[in-house]
Structure formats: structure tokens, C-alpha cells
Amino acid sequence: MSGSESAEFDTTKPSIARVYDALLGGKDNFPADHAVVEHLAETVPEVAEVAKVNRAMLGRGVRYLAGVAGIKQFLDLGAGLPTMENTHQVAGALQPEARVVYVDIDPIALAHGRTLVAGEERTTVVAADMRVPAAVLADPDVQRTLDFAEPVAVLLVGILHHLHDDEDPAGIVDQYLAAVPAGSYVFITHFCDSGPEARELEKSFLQLLGTGRFRTEDEILGLFRGLDLVEPGLVYLPEWHPDGEVPSSLSIGQRLMVGGIARKA
Numbered sequence: 216m217s218g219s220e221s222a223e224f225d226t227t228k229p230s231i232a233r234v235y236d237a238l239l240g241g242k243d244n245f246p247a248d249h250a251v252v253e254h255l256a257e258t259v260p261e262v263a264e265v266a267k268v269n270r271a272m273l274g275r276g277v278r279y280l281a282g283v284a285g286i287k288q289f290l291d292l293g294a295g296l297p298t299m300e301n302t303h304q305v306a307g308a309l310q311p312e313a314r315v316v317y318v319d320i321d322p323i324a325l326a327h328g329r330t331l332v333a334g335e336e337r338t339t340v341v342a343a344d345m346r347v348p349a350a351v352l353a354d355p356d357v358q359r360t361l362d363f364a365e366p367v368a369v370l371l372v373g374i375l376h377h378l379h380d381d382e383d384p385a386g387i388v389d390q391y392l393a394a395v396p397a398g399s400y401v402f403i404t405h406f407c408d409s410g411p412e413a414r415e416l417e418k419s420f421l422q423l424l425g426t427g428r429f430r431t432e433d434e435i436l437g438l439f440r441g442l443d444l445v446e447p448g449l450v451y452l453p454e455w456h457p458d459g460e461v462p463s464s465l466s467i468g469q470r471l472m473v474g475g476i477a478r479k480a
Contacts, residue, residue, distance in 0.1 A: 226245040233296070255423070258418075258419040265471045276474070277368075279476065281305065289315045289367070303315035316341055338360075369399065396479075402476045407432065407435065407451075409470045413470075452472050453469050
């Protein structure tokens with residue numbers, strides 16, 4: 216999450232976006248990213264399942280926001296590389312007038328994202344660091360695409376765990392929510408300190424990528440402070456508005472992330 220759009224990317228070093236793409240079985244990754252995935256899988260063999268569960272949650276969450284909540288504007292922060300069921304596609308199927316801004320700083324994610332949305336009048340991809348809300352919110356493309364007088368869904372899906380504690384993730388959430396009106400929503404998924412496997416995986420993430428904090432449930436709940444959580448609240452991802460029956464006993468991979476959606480009153 217560092218660098219600039221104009222900087223040449225170094226494929227000999229792993230990137231968060233490309234490692235996630237590799238976990239999903241994508242093609243936009245390199246040997247350095249594969250090596251990270253292999254090491255993570257040695258720690259927790261189910262690590263690829265985590266990425267797939269998170270991606271499925273993105274689709275369900277956006278469907279809820281666009282369908283049930285009637286949201287027509289989406290700010291997708293740290294969006295990563297495009298894959299199946301991208302935010303603008305899911306939202307647009309339910310809200311044809313939906314407007315979506317993708318924000319990322321990874322050069323490959325930006326290039327592929329712009330190819331994906333080429334010709335889309337209501338969707339744009341912005342090169343910015345989501346850790347600097349003032350800069351993101353002031354970006355001309357963000358201002359042109361979104362109307363901040365109307366409700367906005369702020370998506371922080373699988374990204375806040377890549378912020379260290381001293382980067383104040385809760386404060387960053389507060390800054391984005393302060394910029395949107397009542398009736399807006401925030402959608403967060405996050406690595407969870409759910410047991411010894413999670414703590415070992417956290418060590419591997421921090422060693423290999425330098426980021427990846429597995430926070431406690433109480434710490435993650437703190438990210439929703441002052442907001443009204445949508446039922447069923449903060450839960451393991453497979454338990455949030457599932458499309459089918461949820462297993463009575465979740466696997467290790469299914470318990471490594473929690474998520475929820477909350478409304479600004």
C-alpha cells in the first residue's frame with residue numbers, strides 16, 4: 216500500500232493485491248507472490264479458503280446494500296485486482312444507476328481495474344492511498360462520481376487488517392464516515408484472532424508481507440463504534456446472510472475472518 220501510480224512496480228517483491236489474487240486462483244501474480252502463498256499454506260493449509268470466503272462475502276454484502284438497503288453509491292477502498300462479482304457488477308444488477316469508485320494504490324490493480332470499467336459512465340478507478348481519507352475524498356474523480364449529499368456505502372473489505380495499530384484504523388473509518396450523510400453504511404471484513412491457527416498465520420503475514428493484523432472481536436467491533444450494526448452483527452463470514460445452509464461446525468479457514476455491515480443513523 217505504498218508507492219505511487221507512476222512508480223514502476225517490482226514483481227520480485229510480493230504485493231498484497233497480487234497475493235490475494237493468487238489465493239483466489241487468479242493469473243495476475245508473480246513468483247514472489249506464489250512464494251508467499253506457499254509459505255502461508257504451510258502455516259494454515261486452509262488459507263486459500265479464507266480469500267474465497269471473503270470474496271463471497273463481498274458479493275453478499277453488496278447485494279444487501281444495493282438491494283435491501285437501496286444504496287446507489289459505493290466507495291470501495293483497497294479494492295485490489297478485479298475478479299468475479301466485482302462491486303459495480305453486483306450493485307449494477309440491482310441498481311442500474313449505481314455509482315462506484317474503486318480506490319487502490321497497487322499499479323497492476325489500477326491497470327486491470329481501469330480496463331474492467333472502460334466505457335462505464337458511473338464507475339471509476341482512483342489511484343490513492345486509502346490511509347489518507349482527506350486526499351481520497353478530495354480526489355476530483357471521487358467528487359465527480361459520488362454525491363456526498365446522498366447515502367454512500369463505504370467498503371473496507373479485507374483491507375483494515377493491513378493497517379498497523381499505529382496507523383489508527385478506527386480513526387480512518389471515522390474520517391470516511393464523517394464525510395457521508397446519515398443513511399450511509401460501512402462494510403468491513405477483517406482477519407480475526409480466533410485461535411492458535413490465526414495467531415500463527417498472523418506471524419507469517421507479518422514476516423512475509425509486513426502487514427496482516429489478526430485483531431480480536433472486541434477490537435473489530437470498535438471499528439463500528441457509533442453505528443447501528445445490521446443483523447446478525449459481527450460474525451464469521453459464512454454466517455452473514457448466507458446463500459445456503461451454514462455448516463454446524465465451521466472449518467479453520469471459515470473462522471479466520473469476521474465481518475459486518477453497519478448504518479450511520
